[in-house]
Amino acid sequence: MLIAQLTDLHVGAGRRLAYRKVDTARALENAVAHVEAMMPRPDVVLFTGDIGDLGTPDEYALVAEILKSLTIPYFMVPGNHDRRGPLRAAFADATPVAPGRDFVNYVVDDFDLRLIALDTLDEGKPGGVLQAEQLKWLRSVLADGDQKPSVIFMHHPPIVTGIAHMDAQKLETGADELAAIVSDHRDKVQAVLCGHVHRPIHTIWAGVPLIIGPSVAHQVALDLREDGPSAFVMEPPAMHLYVWDTDQKSLMTHLAYIDRFDGPHPFFGADGKLIV
Template sequence: MLIAQLTDLHIAAGRRLAYRKVDTAGALEKAIDHVMALVPRPDVVLFTGDIGDLGTAEEYALVGEILAKLTIPYFMVPGNHDRRGPLRAAFPHATPVANGAGFVNYVVDDFPLRLIALDTLDEGRAGGILLPAQLDWLQRVLSDGTDRDCAIFMHHPPFRTGIAHMDAQNLGAGADELARIVAEHRDTIRAVFCGHIHRPIHTIWSGVPVMVGPSVAHQVALDLRADGPSAFVMEPPGLHLHVWDANAKSLTTHLSYIGRYDGPHPFFGPDGKLIV
């Protein structure tokens, strides 16, 4: 099973440039072309939040236009730049929760790896939150007796990355209880996929691998100083490709850069012969 993870699109209405510099709509178009050209093609695409920049219906309408070329099943969770109501209205198939549900929490059981969506949005705030009702829901899902291998996908990372201005707005309330639940079910939770930081970051948290995906548009500057300022950089955009091997019960993550770069070139030795 091949999972493509795209995150932090930050699409603005009217194709407005983010920070008066970044063409996020154009970046998403390139990302979708990249995904559709992959061989093998992914089985599913996960969008881990910040689909829009302000969370308006106009933004999501533009996202929908761009995603019309994406013929692969895809699912979404909101990020801190999103709003639940407009997001669900625009993408009901990608946020399959029951009518009247207060959060975008759901389970996708259509693939060899079970996918569990967690909504960490605290509307109006940059940091994330998981309320007791959501954590109870997660515990029930993980304890339903199926014992299926699964991956959780959400926006806010639950651990400190060392990028101070982003750590200040990571998952806050509920993080300790989430850690307890994940540790309890670490035999079936194969990974947690997050966004928010705009950089590829990996760690082991509560006994489970956590992968933060890079933004498809722009990156947060890598600055590990305690007083490092908030800043973005225009590094090569990318996405994560997660490979799930159900037989080996292993998950491998690859960073796939978006764009055209020189190569691939075959390797030749000093004697001019192809190295295999």
């Protein structure tokens, strides 16, 4: 089984350039074309949040138009730049939430791996939250008797990466409880897949691999200083491809670069200073 992870699209309405530099709509088109051309083709694509940049219906309409070229099944969770209502309205099939539920939490059982979506959005705020009812839901899903190996995918990582301005907006509320649940079911949970940080990062957390995917549009600067400012850079756009070996019960991660790259380009940090 092959899983493609595309994350942090930040598509703006009217093809607005992010930071007046990055054509995020074009970046998504390139990513979709890359996935479609893969041999063998992925079985499913997971979008781990920040589908739009402001969470407006116009943004999601543009994303939906671009995704018409994607012939592979895909599923989504919201990021901090998204809004649940407009996202679910635009992508009902990709957010198959049970009737009556407010959060974009759901399970996909159509593949060799069980895909468990977790909604970490705290609307209007950059950091992530998992409410008590969501954690109760996750525990019930993992304890429901289904022995199929599972992958959890969500936007905010529950870890400290060392990139200070991103760590200030990680998953805070519910992170310890999530770690306890995952640890209790680490024989079943094969990995936790996240976005948000715009960099490829791998670690072991709660006894399982925790993997953060790179943005298909632009990257966060790799700055591990404690006072490192908020800064974005243009590095080669990329995605993660996960290979699940059913016989060996192992999940392998490949970093795949998307299209050609004409950078690097300078970027300005939050302090207005040029980052070379």
